[in-house]
Amino acid sequence: MIAFFLSAYYNSILVYSWSYFFRSFESPLPWTVAHNASDILNEGYFNNQVLHRTASVEILGGFQPGLFCLYIFSIVLCTLAIVKGVKVSGKITLVTASLPYLLLAVLLVRGLFLEGAGDALQYLLTPQLSKLLRPGIWKDACVQVFFQLSVGTGVPIMFSSFRERRAPIGRFTWLFCAGVGLCGLLSVVIVYIYMFHFARLHGLQFEEVVVSGPSLAFVVFSQALALLPWPNLWSGLFYFTLILLGIDSEFGFMETVAASVEDAIPDFKKWADPIAVRKVMGAILCCCSVLFSFGNGYHMVMLVDSFTCNLPIPLICLAEAYLIGHRLDYMALEAKQQQLTGAGSDRLLLREITGLRVTYALLVILAIGLFEQLAYAWTLNFVLNLLGWSITLSPVLLTLLFLKRGGSTLSIDELDIRNIYTKPRPLELEMY
Template sequence: MSATAARQSGFRIRESFSGRTAFILVAIGSAVGLGNIWRFPYVTYENGGGAFLIPYLVALLTAGLPILLFDYAVGHKFRGSPPLAFKRMHHNAEVIGWFQVGICFLIAIYYAAIVAWAAMYTWFSLSQAWGDDAEGFFFGEFLQYDGGGTEGSGLSVDFVAQVGWPLIVVWIVLLLALATGVRKGLTMVSLVGLPVLFVMFAILVGYSLTLEGATTGLNALFTPDWGALTSPTVWIQAYGQIFFSLSVGFGIMITYASYLKRKSNASGSGLVVGFANSSFELLAAIGVFSALGFLALAAGTAVDEVASSGLGLAFVAFPTIISEVPASALVGVLFFGSLTLAGVTSLISILEVVVSAVKDKTGWSRPVSVLVAGVPAALVSIVLIGGVSGVTILDVVDAFSNNVGIVLGAFVSVVLATWIYRKLDVLRDALNAYGSFKVGPIWKTLIGVVLPVVLGVLLVMDISDKITEGYGGFDTWVVATFGWGALALVIVVSAGLSLVPWRSSSAMHTEDPEHIESEEETV
């Protein structure tokens, strides 16, 4: 159907990226996030050093790229956000799409706060505002964290000005970018932000390599422990890292692929995105451990005593490093500026899943959909994470939405597509129609057999651990409310939304999934 014929028949033309390059930039911007910088280096160090790169590469080839292509195929073939795409796959599958949307909503709530913190620390770097006690400054003076949720203490949402106001600014910028559309908003943020991110981080890594002690840090990171390859835990960690770092399994790549023009090379784009993401992770590991080697030498300790992950690395270890190195202000701006940019590009992709789902279901305009989807998320984020107990809520929601929610959504989606609805041949044909390489039996086996096993093991291990051990030393009611309770609420709301009829103005009735723009060429 031509574009003119589509309009004459009453169908709307779905928003789309201007071309393959725009899609690749946005997809890389989504995949390259905070986890690449603060999770991969530590996971590598803890799981065999240089030897870990072997299971990591195996995991990338056997799980990461296959499920990335699976998400692309679902979005590109069925032309919709997760609820619409899964609904078009099978009339009973809409609920899994809404579950993925719900997980994105949860993640956006706390992810925005981390972006706001990184932006503030970019400013703090100019004067090294954290002084001689980076940990005390971060948790005390800056966050004013009260340790709520432990040892019977309650939670407080008392507003913390230096946290809450930057968080409000982040949400305003985010909603404005989303409201301007796929080409002007999503694409422009990545078109500008991603090259700046890579340049800034490359300069930071180059500088880190010149620091005294950098070799010590790199030796600690990359010296291979070949015995680790015999440990099942190391292999599970490799699959977990690949899975979490590619932005797969929770609707982002499905949504983005739905904005690809029909004659696009989705399979080739998947390879570019997958390997670009892994390359940035390796670059991050080199930069982080070069700096940690310097810190260990300056402190007269071993690298394992200063190596950390997550918030401890970003807001405690690195400020300490920045205070010690020459040109400290520049290093701080480069590091925290990189964190901010990586966070913004990822955060936009996360909330776009929610916005796109609302827009598809209701037929409302993009600005209205942004208001309906984004304002509630912003309010919840500001109230819960902008308060003195925000770190507790952030920690619990993050652990359950990532380690349980994303994995559960991905597990159910691949099992349904493979064994219940038997759609792998349809998805394979969609990838092969314009792809630069063909997928076949190997890809189907990886999706239908290997991935369910890997995801099932990750899911069972994590759920079992949380049931028997609790989480993070937090009180049971805190974990039950913001962990299990949040997931249960997502499931209930997802089921309810899947029962709501699609309006006559919705994308289900106004956008033709088989539409091919007559003016486009294969890209």
């Protein structure tokens, strides 16, 4: 369910990227033409000309046929990619694995020579210990890491099932985490440098120009790209890369949902076409795109994101840590992994998971997320609360329903779900 909700609203990144990509061929770049002297980052272009954004989520606004057509186009493109299989995603990954680092390196080198770059690095690297006392900081950081690594969404498990049995999954996992961390670190440095530069140019404090969320890619980076030589070329290349990254991510979300449906229904492939599941999901996502095609579409994206990420993902991670650390015979699990893949698990990670520190930390993150979610829900009307809490509770309720079915089986080595709770017994886990 989480992968489905993520795929439903993550298409917005693709839609906004398509809009910026198509207009990258105009000269001058439309987001560099300021219509308001006080709007130093020209957020007005993103809010008014791309989103036609209303003041709040409760103000519907007009229907935006241009955005809706881009949503349909993006979903159809992703559906075609997923129908072709994981090989298409692999080819896309060949580009997305290297091109973002090239673009970030170009922006970083250019940014280091801008006025205010030194102050930006000093501000970024100087710790403000008082902010560490704010619980929300820790929750936001934790959820961001979960989202970047797709932890708790099922996507890494789905992709690992495509690997050969004796593939070095452990090594790939460490490389993946290191690559994601490096990309995030470079992005943070670049964002701080350019926002400090724009603040310095207009005689403002850094806090007065701070933006967050999708605005970072479509406001800060668009203005940063405009400072490069041949800005049209770099802007087109940057947003085309975002499109490829978005298709790659959508492939993971959609394939995870489709694979879960197939695994949950015994003998699914005997009476149904697996391709049909992916096509039906594409049709459902096309219907959901209407939700994000009005003037309040951006607010709806943030609402779905909040109710999807703040509670369900940490809750699933907590359940995983608890089951592996306290209900499974992890030594038998490691022995089976050694037998099947030729490599054992990381003992340090196993010791951390089986200890109580991870469980307690996730409990604290979950409690903070619940408090913030209740505070956010208090500002919404009944209909939006009903929608939001349905998104939050559906993964939890489905998990409880699945566990209540005593005869349910996992599609890995025909393991009966009841055997998970018999810790002394060895776990027969078949790796794809």
